[in-house]
Amino acid sequence: MKFTSIIVxxxxxxxxxxxxxxxxxxxxxxxxHFLNAEDALVYLSENLVDLIFLDVEMPGASGFDLMDxxxxxxxxxxxxxxxxxxxxxxxxxxxxxxxxxxxYQRFLEAVQKVEKKKEEDDSAASNDHIFIKADGKLIRxxxxxxxxxxxxxxxxxxxxxxxxxxxxxxxKNLETKVDALRFMKVHRSYIxxxxxxxxIQENMLYIKGMMIPISKAHKSKVLQKINVx
Amino acid sequence: MFYEENLExxxxxxxxxxxxxxxxxxxxxxxxxxxxxxxxxxVRMELPLIESLAVRGDVEGLRRAFHKxxxxxxxxxxxxxxxxxxxxxxxxxxxxxxxxxxxxxxNIMEILRDAIDGIAREHQKLMEFNNRRA
Numbered sequence: 001m002k003f004t005s006i007i008v009x010x011x012x013x014x015x016x017x018x019x020x021x022x023x024x025x026x027x028x029x030x031x032x033h034f035l036n037a038e039d040a041l042v043y044l045s046e047n048l049v050d051l052i053f054l055d056v057e058m059p060g061a062s063g064f065d066l067m068d069x070x071x072x073x074x075x076x077x078x079x080x081x082x083x084x085x086x087x088x089x090x091x092x093x094x095x096x097x098x099x100x101x102x103x104y105q106r107f108l109e110a111v112q113k114v115e116k117k118k119e120e121d122d123s124a125a126s127n128d129h130i131f132i133k134a135d136g137k138l139i140r141x142x143x144x145x146x147x148x149x150x151x152x153x154x155x156x157x158x159x160x161x162x163x164x165x166x167x168x169x170x171x172k173n174l175e176t177k178v179d180a181l182r183f184m185k186v187h188r189s190y191i192x193x194x195x196x197x198x199x200i201q202e203n204m205l206y207i208k209g210m211m212i213p214i215s216k217a218h219k220s221k222v223l224q225k226i227n228v229x
Numbered sequence: 230m231f232y233e234e235n236l237e238x239x240x241x242x243x244x245x246x247x248x249x250x251x252x253x254x255x256x257x258x259x260x261x262x263x264x265x266x267x268x269x270x271x272v273r274m275e276l277p278l279i280e281s282l283a284v285r286g287d288v289e290g291l292r293r294a295f296h297k298x299x300x301x302x303x304x305x306x307x308x309x310x311x312x313x314x315x316x317x318x319x320x321x322x323x324x325x326x327x328x329x330x331x332x333x334x335x336n337i338m339e340i341l342r343d344a345i346d347g348i349a350r351e352h353q354k355l356m357e358f359n360n361r362r363a
Contacts, residue, residue, distance in 0.1 A: 013267040013301055020260050057296055081300045100300035103252050 003114060005051040007033045008040040008066065009079065010058040014100055018053055018079065021107045028111065037061035041069055045137055049074050051095075051114055056080040067092050071138055072131055075117055077110050130178065132158060134165040141165070143182055147196050147207045149174060151189035161208060186222055187215045194225055239358050244347055245306035253304070258362075262355040265348055268301045272345050283327065283334055291334070292321035302344060305351070310344045313337055 005028050009015040015033045022028035031049060034040035036058050044052075054076050056063040063078060075095040078085065079102075089097045095117050096110040130146075131138045141158060150157045151171045158165040175185050185191045186205065190212050198206045203214050205222075214222055239258045241247045254261045275298050282290040295318045302311040317337045320330050327334075 011271065011297060011300060013264055013271055013304055016267055017260075017264055017304060057293065081296065081303075101253060101303035104255065 001115070001118070002027055002029055003050040003118075004029050004031055004048075005053060006031055006040060006043065006049050007053045008037060008058070008063065009033065009053065009055045010035050011055070014055075014079070017101065018107075021104055024104065025108065025111055027115075035059075037063065037066040041066060044070065044074075046133060048072065048131060048138065050118070051075045051077065053077050053079050054094075056082070056085050064088060064092065067094075072140065075114050077114070132165060132167045132169075134158075134167045139165060143179055143193070144195075146183075146193050147210070148190055148192040148212060149178075149183075159210070184218075184222065184225055186218045187213045189213075197226065200226075238362070239355065241306060242347070242351055242354070245351060246308050247306070249308060250306040253306070258355055258359055262352065262359055264304050265352040265355060268305050269345060269349050269352060272298055272301060272341070272348075276341070276345075279338075286327035288321050288325055288327060288330065291330075292318050295321070295337075305348050307344050307348070310340060313340055 005022065007015045007018055007030060009018070012035075019030050019033070022030050028051070031047070032043055034043065038060055040052075041061075052066075052074055054063040054066065056078060057080070061069075063080075067076060076092070078089050078094050078097045079100055080097070081100045083099060086097060096113050098106065098110055128144070129140050129142045131140055133139075141160065145160045145162075147159045147161060149171065150159065152166065154168060154170065155166050156169045156171060156174060158167065171185065171189060171191060174191060178191060182193060182195060183191050184194055192205065192207065192212060196207050198208065200206070200214070200222075203216070203219065205212050205214055239256075239261075241250055250261065254264075275294060279291065279294045282294060295314050299311055299314040299318065302308070302314060314337065317330075317333060320333055
């Protein structure tokens with residue numbers, strides 16, 4: 001498994017050094033390096049990453065300020081030259097705390113903690129939501145709230161009871177990303193939330209009064225999935 | 230990538246902590262050359278800023294600036310310099326003014342300039358070594 005990451009670090013040499021370790025590990029992909037928290041927050045508001053390597057003392061906002069302002073919770077490894085932040089690091093529940101400069105061996109220990117935490121999070125079935133990029137920000141949608149997803153060419157529309165969100169994506173891509181126990185592709189242009197289906201008539205299903213076609217290819221699978229007694 | 234073929238052959242000068250550098254770079258002299266190079270650039274860039282903070286008597290600014298450059302001396306195996314910088318950073322904490330730390334400041338700046346000269350010489354040595362190996 002590969003982890004996407006960014007480095008937030010005002011010291012170029014420290015970032016260069018860390019990038020080398022990430023490359024060497026083969027499992028950490030560095031998507032960007034930011035010299036301050038503000039620039040990193042702009043990036044994080046539009047991009048999801050699994051992990052942040054985060055310095056604490058930087059010009060402007062601190063690493064802790066950045067964590068306070070995150071709209072989602074990637075794993076964080078604090079990288080600092082001070083041990084005094086250990087208590088705060090504990091309070092923020094960071095995955096690890098690396099004191100600069102650190103060896104490759106110590107870096108690998110931190111990466112192992114990231115892997116372990118990821119496994120724990122996955123097994124805790126914490127995937128009750130997804131984040132989508134819409135209206136210039138990342139929006140958290142609870143799986144329960146999504147009624148269905150409709151294709152619009154290179155875009156898709158997420159329909160909830162309250163609102164519709166349009167985002168750049170495809171049904172084909174989303175089919176592998178959404179919770180397979182809860183969502184199902186019923187037509188080349190539609191993925192539906194199985195728990196929100198009100199009724200099915202012939203080759204149509206209805207959710208909150210909205211009519212969604214079921215293709216011939218998908219109909220038997222749909223009937224298998226829903227609880228017909 | 231780390232270049233494992235450079236595991237042997239390069240000997241760091243006495244003033245550098247060889248054991249620590251070996252642990253840090255695993256004998257990868259190409260990475261060491263890059264990091265020594267970026268350390269020199271960064272410290273040289275920060276020194277004028279540090280001097281202007283001292284002239285203005287901005288002790289908290291000095292503390293932050295020294296905190297920032299401190300790890301660079303770790304990356305280059307000058308652990309005693311890193312400790313001096315830490316000591317100075319600690320001195321800058323709390324209610325102190327520039328006259329209280331002036332002498333220590335001048336000492337630490339002399340240590341830094343000497344350290345940078347040493348890192349630059351070692352960087353040159355690393356470059357020559359890597360060019361010979363290329």
